[in-house]
Amino acid sequence: MMDKLRLLEIFLATCDGGSFAAAAKSCGTDPSTVSKAIGRLEAQLALTLFQRSTRRLSITEAGRRYAATVRSMMQELSCCERELKQLNDRPGGVLRITCAVCYGHLYLRPMLQAFSQRYPAIQLDLQLNDLYVDLIENDIDIALRTGYIKDSRLVARRLSPMDFLVCASPGYLAKHGTPICADEFTQHAWIGFRIKQTQQLQPILLPDADGNYQPTALQPRHITDDGEAMAQLCADGGGFAQLPHFLAKEGLQSGALVSLYPYYRPPEPDNGVFAIYPKRDYLPARVRVFLDGLLEFLEAQGEGAHHTWAEQLTPLVSFRH
Structure with a gap:
């Protein structure tokens, strides 16, 4: 008996391909098997997912709504499987980092020795540069920058405000x-x-x-x-x-x-020190453990996404409001 997950895969392939023949080719089977699978799924749901004629196959409104839910569910399942696999993988490979020069010398460098000892399979490729570089074009895993340029291809995670x-x-x-x-x-x-x-x-x-x-x-x-x-x-x-x-x-x-x-402290959202990395379904293990280590290091310095140690300073001159 064909399992439900396989039925859903064939259903999405039919939605994407627009015909039983296209879905059969995508799924490595034959059109008759696809047709029977869709019929079985419709019987289970007591819904008509596709209108059939001799010339064309048309998805129904119920089919469109079901496809959106199924697609989202399948993507989440796939993402979860990849993340779980990564948790079992030992972080390794080349970690390419670009960092603002001053922040690199004063904050990044002091944490790298302990990080390298903890993850000996990770090789660091560190570029200190105050100019913005295209992370995707230059195959950079992560950038540490003061401020960021809005780019839909990237994720910007605030490490701290910049006071x-x-x-x-x-x-x-x-x-x-x-x-x-x-x-x-x-x-x-x-x-x-x-x-x-x-x-x-x-x-x-x-x-x-x-x-x-x-x-x-x-x-x-x-x-x-x-x-x-x-x-x-x-x-x-x-x-x-x-x-x-x-x-x-x-x-x-x-x-x-x-x-x-x-x-x-300049107003948000652009103010701050950010970790910037390409948007992906999941982070490579080497990037994930680096981010975790950096956040742990910063917290020990009294810094987090919304605070720095500067808040605790007693200034020489104070003001009364």
Whole structure:
């Protein structure tokens, strides 16, 4: 007796092929078998799925609704089977990662040794690059980026918000004083950041007298397109810089930098650090375990999809509303 799953496969093949002959060819059987299978399915359902004539086969409204449900069910079953198979597969092969340079040095590199020891069958191919690359065209498994470009072929998973901190060195503040609001910055040196992708300067947002962040027109004394260089120039006393939290972290922990004001977080959905990867029915095991390891590492740093450690900082200057 033909099982139900086989009946459903033949039913979908008939829907797609438009005839018993086409379905028979797709399923590796003969038109008579297909016709009998459809008749058996209709008898079980007590429904007419196809209208038959000597010239054509037409699907009924009931057949269309049933096909949509069956197709969805079959896709879910197939996806589940692949995922279960992957759970039993040992993660391995080449894992191709592209990552923003600063984030790669400061966050990604520190986790890779432990990751490689845990998954010795995975070979890392790491590309540090601040320019966006086509993941599919370049056969990249995953990209770690600040912000993302909307692309229906890709999945963007937020790793954390990107919080900005206005920083300076203690030495600079001791020599030049601490500005209380944006209007007082005109007398101070500023370190600007040039975005490689656009060659534009990153906008500067500073708090007004009420602590609300506003775009501020300032002429930087120094400009760089390297985030780590910007943080180091700031720590060396070169002036103020508005640093992403991951660039400011090391300097704040060592005391080389001071955070002046409460963090600024740009509005969602585009703000943040994202893991971006091609849209697939299921993730290769090497990508899945890498994502799991990265999320575990970030959580240990006090970061998650909707929070960073910057929320816990006590700023040098606070504001009353």
